[in-house]
Amino acid sequence: MPESSNSAESVQYDTTLVLAIELSSKSWVLAAQVPGLPKTKAKRTIEPDKLALQSAIDSYRVRAAAAGHSVDRVVATYEAGWSGFWLARWLIAKGIEVHVVQPSSVPVDRRMRRAKSDGIDAELLLRTLLAWLRGEPRVCSMVPIPDEADEDARRCVRERTELVSERVGLVNRIGAVLATLGIEGYNPLLKNRRRRLADLRTGLDGPILPHALAKIERLLSRLELVLDQIAALEKDRDAVAEMPASDDASRMIQQLCSLRGIGVQSATILVRGAFVRHFANGKALGSYAGLTATPYNSGAVEREQGIGKAGNRRLRTAMVELAWLWQRYQPGSIQVAWFRERAGSTGRRVRKVMVVALARKLLIALWRFAVDGVVPEGATMKPAAA
Numbered sequence: 582m583p584e585s586s587n588s589a590e591s592v593q594y595d596t597t598l599v600l601a602i603e604l605s606s607k608s609w610v611l612a613a614q615v616p617g618l619p620k621t622k623a624k625r626t627i628e629p630d631k632l633a634l635q636s637a638i639d640s641y642r643v644r645a646a647a648a649g650h651s652v653d654r655v656v657a658t659y660e661a662g663w664s665g666f667w668l669a670r671w672l673i674a675k676g677i678e679v680h681v682v683q684p685s686s687v688p689v690d691r692r693m694r695r696a697k698s699d700g701i702d703a704e705l706l707l708r709t710l711l712a713w714l715r716g717e718p719r720v721c722s723m724v725p726i727p728d729e730a731d732e733d734a735r736r737c738v739r740e741r742t743e744l745v746s747e748r749v750g751l752v753n754r755i756g757a758v759l760a761t762l763g764i765e766g767y768n769p770l771l772k773n774r775r776r777r778l779a780d781l782r783t784g785l786d787g788p789i790l791p792h793a794l795a796k797i798e799r800l801l802s803r804l805e806l807v808l809d810q811i812a813a814l815e816k817d818r819d820a821v822a823e824m825p826a827s828d829d830a831s832r833m834i835q836q837l838c839s840l841r842g843i844g845v846q847s848a849t850i851l852v853r854g855a856f857v858r859h860f861a862n863g864k865a866l867g868s869y870a871g872l873t874a875t876p877y878n879s880g881a882v883e884r885e886q887g888i889g890k891a892g893n894r895r896l897r898t899a900m901v902e903l904a905w906l907w908q909r910y911q912p913g914s915i916q917v918a919w920f921r922e923r924a925g926s927t928g929r930r931v932r933k934v935m936v937v938a939l940a941r942k943l944l945i946a947l948w949r950f951a952v953d954g955v956v957p958e959g960a961t962m963k964p965a966a967a
Contacts, residue, residue, distance in 0.1 A: 604664050850895060913961065
C-alpha cells in the first residue's frame with residue numbers, strides 16, 4: 582500500500598483525484614474531487630462492480646485531462662462494513678491509495694430529522710476524507726487494512742463462536758421439548774446422550790411419545806454435527822500453540838499462552854482479532870475494541886455514559902472475561918492492584934463498571950507484551966513444560 586500522510590503538503594490537488602465510495606448491494610455512489618474541477622460536484626451512480634468502478638475512475642481522469650490537468654495520484658475511501666476489505670486490496674493493486682473509514686467516527690448532523698441518501702452520504706464521506714488529508718485532528722478514524730491471510734485466519738475464530746451459539750440453541754430446544762413432557766436433568770452434551778434418551782420417562786411415568794422422540798433425535802443429530810465441527814476447529818487452533826511458530830501471529834499466540842490465566846482461545850482472539858493489525862498507540866487499540874469512555878459534559882450536566890461499544894465486539898467480550906480471570910490468576914500484577922485500590926470496597930455494580938476499565942488497561946499491556954515483549958508488571962509466567 583502506498584505510504585499516506587494526512588498533511589496539506591502531501592496532497593497536490595491539481596494532480597490528485599480524491600474519491601469517496603458509498604457501497605451497497607444495489608449500487609455504488611461515487612463522489613469525487615477532480616483536478617481542474619474543484620467546484621464541480623462530480624457524483625455518479627454505478628453498478629456494484631469493480632470494473633464499473635475502474636471505468637468511472639478512468640472517466641474522471643479524462644475529465645481532468647480535458648480541464649488541462651493530469652491525474653498522478655488517486656486517493657479513495659469507503660466505510661468499513663459488510664463488504665470487508667477486498668475492494669481496498671483490489672484498489673491498492675491498481676496503484677490507488679485507500680483509506681477505510683470507521684463509520685461511527687464520522688460526525689453527522691444532530692438534528693432530529695435530517696435528509697439521508699447514498700448521494701448525501703458519499704458527499705459527506707468525501708468532505709471527511711478531504712479534511713483528514715488536510716491534517717485536521719480527530720476528524721475521523723481510519724481502520725487498519727489487515728493482511729489477506731490474517732483476515733482469513735480470523736474466520737476460524739468467528740466460526741467457532743457461531744457454532745458455540747448454535748450448540749447453546751440446540752441444547753435449549755431439546756430442553757424445551759423435554760420440559761413439556763415433565764422431564765428434567767437430561768444433558769445432551771454427554772457422550773451417552775442417545776442411551777440416556779431411551780431410558781427417559783415422562784412426568785406421567787411413560788415413554789417419550791413418538792413425534793417428540795423423533796424431533797429430539799433430529800436435534801441430537803444436528804448437535805452432534807456441531808460438536809464435531811467445534812472439535813475440528815479447536816484441534817486446528819491448539820496446533821498453532823503447540824507447533825513451532827511459522828509467522829508473527831503464531832509467535833504472539835504462543836507468547837500470550839505463556840502467561841498464567843491466558844489460554845489458547847483467548848490468545849487466538851486477541852491476536853487474530855487485533856494484534857496482527859498496526860495501531861499507532863494504546864489509545865487507538867482501546868478505541869478499536871470499543872473500550873473507550875463516552876463522557877457527557879455539557880454546561881451543568883455531567884455524567885458518564887459507559888463505553889462506546891463502537892468497535893470489535895468479539896475482542897471486547899473476550900477482554901472483559903479475561904479481566905475477571907486476570908484477578909484470579911495474576912493477583913500480583915499492577916493492573917489488579919489498580920483495580921483493587923479503586924473498587925475493593927465498592928459494591929457489585931461499581932465493580933462491574935470498573936472491570937471494563939481494567940479490561941482496557943490489560944488489553945494494552947498484553948498488546949505490548951505480544952508485539953514488543955514487554956512483560957506486564959507483576960505478571961507471572963506459566964511453569965515450563967517438563
